[in-house]
Structure formats: C-alpha cells, structure tokens
Amino acid sequence: xxxRVRFAPSPTGFLHIGSVRTALFNWLYARxxxxxxxLRIEDTDTARNTEQxxxxxxxxxxxxxxxxxxxxxxxxxxxAIYRQRVKQLVDAGMAYEREGAIRFKMTREPIVMNDLxxxxxxxxxxxxxxxxxxxxIVRSDGNPVFHFVNVVDDLEMKITHVIRGEDHLSNxxxxxxxxxxxxxxxxxxxxxxxxxxxDGTKMSKSDxxxxxxxxxxxxxxxxxxxxxEAVRNYLCLLGWSPKDDRQVLPIEEVxxxxxxxxxxxxxxxxxxxxxxxxNGQYINRLTGEELDRRVTGIPGADVAYRRRVLxxxxxxxxxxxxxxxxxxxxxxxxxxxxxxxAALLGKLADRYACVPTWDAASLEAGLKALATELGVxxxxxxxxxxxxxxxxxxxxxxxxxxxxxxxxxxxxxxxKT
Ligand code: GLU
Numbered sequence: 001x002x003x004r005v006r007f008a009p010s011p012t013g014f015l016h017i018g019s020v021r022t023a024l025f026n027w028l029y030a031r032x033x034x035x036x037x038x039l040r041i042e043d044t045d046t047a048r049n050t051e052q053x054x055x056x057x058x059x060x061x062x063x064x065x066x067x068x069x070x071x072x073x074x075x076x077x078x079x080a081i082y083r084q085r086v087k088q089l090v091d092a093g094m095a096y097e098r099e100g101a102i103r104f105k106m107t108r109e110p111i112v113m114n115d116l117x118x119x120x121x122x123x124x125x126x127x128x129x130x131x132x133x134x135x136x137i138v139r140s141d142g143n144p145v146f147h148f149v150n151v152v153d154d155l156e157m158k159i160t161h162v163i164r165g166e167d168h169l170s171n172x173x174x175x176x177x178x179x180x181x182x183x184x185x186x187x188x189x190x191x192x193x194x195x196x197x198x199d200g201t202k203m204s205k206s207d208x209x210x211x212x213x214x215x216x217x218x219x220x221x222x223x224x225x226x227x228x229e230a231v232r233n234y235l236c237l238l239g240w241s242p243k244d245d246r247q248v249l250p251i252e253e254v255x256x257x258x259x260x261x262x263x264x265x266x267x268x269x270x271x272x273x274x275x276x277x278x279n280g281q282y283i284n285r286l287t288g289e290e291l292d293r294r295v296t297g298i299p300g301a302d303v304a305y306r307r308r309v310l311x312x313x314x315x316x317x318x319x320x321x322x323x324x325x326x327x328x329x330x331x332x333x334x335x336x337x338x339x340x341x342a343a344l345l346g347k348l349a350d351r352y353a354c355v356p357t358w359d360a361a362s363l364e365a366g367l368k369a370l371a372t373e374l375g376v377x378x379x380x381x382x383x384x385x386x387x388x389x390x391x392x393x394x395x396x397x398x399x400x401x402x403x404x405x406x407x408x409x410x411x412x413x414x415x416k417t
Contacts, residue, residue, distance in 0.1 A: 003035025011053030014217040015060040028258040039071035100140030106133040111173040116190040123173040151178040225320025230282040238268040280318035297324035335391035340384035349414035360399035
C-alpha cells in the first residue's frame, strides 16, 4: 500500500509542542514506509487565520526538518469541493436541512474503531444522542463544520493513515460514519496519547505559570537556542522508544525503526530538564565551525579565534543562547576581577613569557615547575590565574583556556593584577 499521511494544523498563532510531535510522528511514518507526507492547513476559522499564523507553522516545520511532499493545501480554498460533497450526501438522502443548517443522518449502530495505538474502542450512542444522533455538517451561515471538511479532505487526498492526537478520538466515530456515507472505506486511525507537563497538567500556552506556558509552544525553543535536531530527537522519545536505553539517536535510525503499534498508549510526560540535557549532548557534537554558523551575538572578526572559543566552551553549554555570556572574557579585557596575589602571578607571567610553544601541555608543565620551585601548591597558582585571565572561578580546563586566549592576552592580564 502506498501510505499517505497528513499533518492538518489549524493556524492559531503558535505551534503547540503536542502538534509538533503529531507532525513528527506523521513524518516518521511516511519516511519509514516510503509514503507521502501531506501538509493541509485547516484554516476555515477565518477570524484566527492570519498570515503570521501560517508562517509560524511553516517555519516551525522547516526548522525541525519535517519536510512535506505535498501541499500545503488550504481548506479556505476548497469551498467548491465541500459544496459538491454536501450535495452528494443530500441527494443520497444521507443529509437533510433543518432550521437553515444541513444535518448528517448519523448511524444508530455502535461504531467499532480498531485504532492502531488505542486498540479496539467501541462507541455506543450516549443517552442524549439516542433520540437524535444526527449532527450539523453545514451551519446556517453556510460554513461546513470541522468534522465534515476534515473527512472530505482525508477522502479526497486519499489519506491512508490518520495519525493525530488522542483528543480527537471522540470525533472519530462521526468521521467513520461520514466515510461510510460516501461509500468509502475509512483510513486507519492512530491516536497518539497526549504530552503532559511533568506534574500531569495539560501543556498550555495560557498556563498562568510562565515557565510552563513557554514550554507549550515551539517558538520558545527556537528563541532559547535549542538545536532542531535535539528537539526532534527528544520528541521522538515521547511515546516511542528504540527498546533500549539509548537516548541520543540518529534520525535515520528512528526512521528505520519507527512503527505505529509501538507507540505507547499512556500519556507522555514532558521533561524539560532532559530536553536541555539532550541539547547539550547535541551541542557538544558540533565542531567550532558548525557552532559559529549557529551561534549569534559573539563579537570579534577573527573567525578562527571565535571557532576555537566555541569549541573550548561547548561541553559546558546546554543552550546556544548561553554562549555569548559565557565567552565574554575571550573578547574583552573589561571584566571585574577579585583580588589575587599579584607578585605570584607576575612570576607566572615571566615564566609564561618564555614557554617555547604556546600550547596546553607546555603551559601546564610551566605552571607545575614554577609551583615546585616556589614551594607552593599548584592550586595556589591555578585559581588566581583563572581569576586574572577570565574573572571567573570556574570554566573550561585552565591550560586549554590559556592556549586559546593566546600569549598576548594572558601575559597582559596576569600582569595587570
Ligand atoms: N485541525 C485539526 C487539529 O489541529 C486536525 C485534526 C486531525 O488531524 O484530524 O486538531
């Protein structure tokens, strides 16, 4: 079978992290099966549908590398198709008008769904619906409703697998009934469980807690200096796993192993600390050159120097946005320094003035030899030296830092104190 899946977001002004994960699982399934990933914009709610909303969706998907093969289709441009499909149902006696609205004659039989993730779900008519299970498909203002356009599009676009959030599970009986009314076998359904905050609450952009609110939409991650490949990797693991303990996984391997029946049936908990850890892992894998292309806000025209600085700091950083702050002292002499023993550092400067090669190993040997000669512990030189050259008490390996800073900066800073 030629698999055809779709991501069908409604443009609401932001891209919810749960929607991103839905898009990702559709994309993974399409790539795993060699199928087609369709992008469809469900923009029938004209009040909320802005150009900016659309950009947010397209930019977010592009940022994550979730490329679509077809579309974007826009529901706002498909009114004629919907009208023709309404007529088809009315002509067949499957839909009728009442009080200006068109209603669909819903089946009175229970509907059984064999969901690829949720399993077998049987939907009986509820008390309220026993007498009147029919539902509106075209409102009295002439606009078709979500259920209708969603089904017509899945049908017209020959979607084989509907992979979407579990919040849509309760809509699916209506959708299946509509497919059958059109005489078409419904697609296979796979409802993926929700992603919740760590405390079990819904992830929402309007959460009163600003930290939680920020976690809910993709924009925050882009702004905070997450790497798209880290976010994508983390989202793969929300509800799916390679069946071993590995966390950092090449996307090619996920594509190869991903399948729908393995997706967990329970809700996934979003662990922001784990995502940040994972981002650090991905940052650490990039070269100084690659980092220099991605990090903004680092001053200095010397590209080679900038790359070496980024390379040196990368293992200490978990977000790209931390780089400018943490690398400041590489680009300026203007930083506060706590008082240190100037005489001792003067001796270290004299020693460093004559090291034959300015590299970490020679600098380490030089400092250690001086400590022995002076009868002091190496720490008595290391700590004030770090303070004098960086204004910090912690940081990257001292000797590597000195090597990158270079002889001129180091000697000037040691002698300045
Ligand atoms: N526009 C719907 C949503 O964003 C699509 C639901 C579906 O995937 O069928 O929730």
